[in-house]
Amino acid sequence: MERLINKTKGDRWIWLIVILLSVWSVLAVYSATGTLAYKQGVGSEQFLVKHLVMIIGGIALMYFSHLLDYRHYAGISKILMIITIPLLMYTLLFGNHVNDASRWVTIPIINQTFQTSDLAKLALITFLARTLSKKQENIKDAKKAFLPIMGSVCIIFILILPANLSTAVMLFGVSILLLIVGRISIKQISIVGLAGLVILTSVVLIGKGRSATWMSRIEVFMHPEKADPDKSFQANQSKIAIATGGVFGKGPGNSTQRNFLPHPYSDFVFALIIEEYGLVGGVGLVLLYLVFLYRCTLIVTHSPKAFGALLAAGLSFSLTIQAFANMAVAVGLGPVTGVPLPLVSMGGTSILFTSVAFGIILSVSRDIDEKKEKSKEKVIVGEIPAMG
Template identity: 50%
Template sequence: MQKLLQHIKGDKVIWSIVVLLSLFGLLLVYSATGTLAYKNDKNASAYLIKQFAMIALGIGIIIAVHKVNYAKFSKISVLTYYLSIPLLLYTMFYGAKINEGSRWITIPVVHITFQSSDFAKLALFMYLARLLSMKQAVIKDFKKGFIPVLTPVLVICGLIAPENLSTALLLGATCCILFFIGRVQVRHILMLALAGLVGIIILVAASVYFDFGRGATWVKRIEDFRGKDASGNKKEDPFQVEQAKIAIANGGVAGRGPGNSQQRNFLPHPYSDFIYAIVIEEYGLVGGAVIVFLYLLFLWRCILLFRRCPYAFGAFLGVGLSITLVFQAMLNMAVTVHLVPVTGLTLPMVSMGGSSILFTSMSFGIILSISRYVDEMEGTKTGSPKKEGSKLFIQNGADKAAPVVTA
């Protein structure tokens, strides 16, 4: 153990949060998959073993990635971005359909599936952080600064939206925040938000009218959330929302205790989309508050890291990845308590998953790589300029708070 800890660098609080969320995930998945194991005629521990294997692999990925100098991700970001485009196109036309959505790619021979949007999210934030850091000198200019950083966001979100609108909206919102932090003109961001809203309306209307994509599903989810159909007639809550509310009511303040959930036998997907309902039923409002606190603590530590990081690429990359992870968690929990329509997003590192855990682990690893590098820099006392990979980072004379990387 002592030798292992010697290889663990970076923010210890973030490491602790990763471990705690993973342990929560193991307990909850074991509890929530009992009925699923029975239906599929599997051993009650089958899904626990699978989750443990994925968590162990994820931790291994975090350890490996956090040892890599994060500047190297700037070099590979161009490749990963352009690779994500054909993957998303393939998914759109030939992807495996699971839960009514074509979001998955099946790898031949090994028959392993993964969501191409998970890869695209990671690729987009690496590429966007690179562009923002390189365009700081002209970022206020619409043509020279804003259009180049906007284009990859429109491409990726546009390819994801037809089959996974919730992920596209999450990405778009996170990128708008990243634009604001990256000193993009506020009026340009507002123009983007307005154009995005119009684009969503057109996409949904076209999907319903021409009967392609998931337009009917999106409309139904909005109607279910409003409690009224298109004619204004009152509708009952959808079954999954109703069962989630029962689970929350059963949990009370202290919960029923680990493994004592009743609604796991009725709630659809209690191990993924609605796992937060099981959290509250078994651990009560106290347990639910602990989960919220862990994600908010993670975001706070990443914001501190953003303020400490002297270089634009690392700062933008760290804050972009952390915000999207926390936004996803908050949306998942908001769906469970019926604050927003059903989205299909999972709870990072807690919900049962395969590729989602691995890509989430990569994100944690990159954030810890930035933290490790910042800690090492703060531990050295030198006034000489530093190189990060093959790129020399300098301070922008017009804004000392916004370091930029030379192209």
């Protein structure tokens, strides 16, 4: 165990945050799945064991991802993009349909489903970081830098958008932030934003069934007093959970709204956490993500290479924006979406992809620490007087 701890490198605060989020996730999911287990006629331990396996698998992936030199992810990003684009197309055409949306594909043999947009997020962010770092000398050149970058962003955006609006919009926003960090001109970024708006409008107009769902959710959010009780049920139950939690909560496992709140183990896990752990627990969870973002900011500013800085920036933006989007929905600050809370919500492969993202950030941090140690060793060696 001691040898394993000694081999974990990178920012210790991020490691601690990952452990705390994982423990909190296990407690929340075990509490939240009691009603689901009863409906399916199984023990809640079955969901707990499955979730534990995913958490442990995620931490293992994070560990191995952080051991790999982050520069190797530049080459891996090209492979991921080659895999991701046809996979997203396959998902749209032949994926598993749930609520009129095709977001999942089933992995043969193991019969496990996964959301292809999770892979797309990782692929696009790493590919953008690679492309932006390689094009720094010609970053203002529209033909050599802007068009290849815009093409990759728009293709992924178009392929995710019809089935998963919230993920597509967040990923597009992260891409815009990454373009700003990568020194793309404001004029070109404005063109990207305009292109995204045109694509979004076109899909909403053509989308029919899905566009009706999106508009309904926005309408419920904007005018809850006029909304159909059935359509506002999720948001109302979430507010009840938060309101009854008080300052210190009802205690672990004492939630009552888990019996009424849809998806208290995934989309609305933050509401359940506030009900059981109170305002103190909710603020504590928010602080964990804020500290994570702060530590990632330090990694970005200290990274000597553009690729490492852009990689850490893009992945940290993606994880924190997703976290705050989930929490905003739970407290009524946004329309209902299906965005999970990173490393806390119950999930399958989404936990694994999230863990890899954390591991890549830690890989950049590990490289910074190793360079600092080498520079210190050189200074110490240089101070030793020569023998003669």
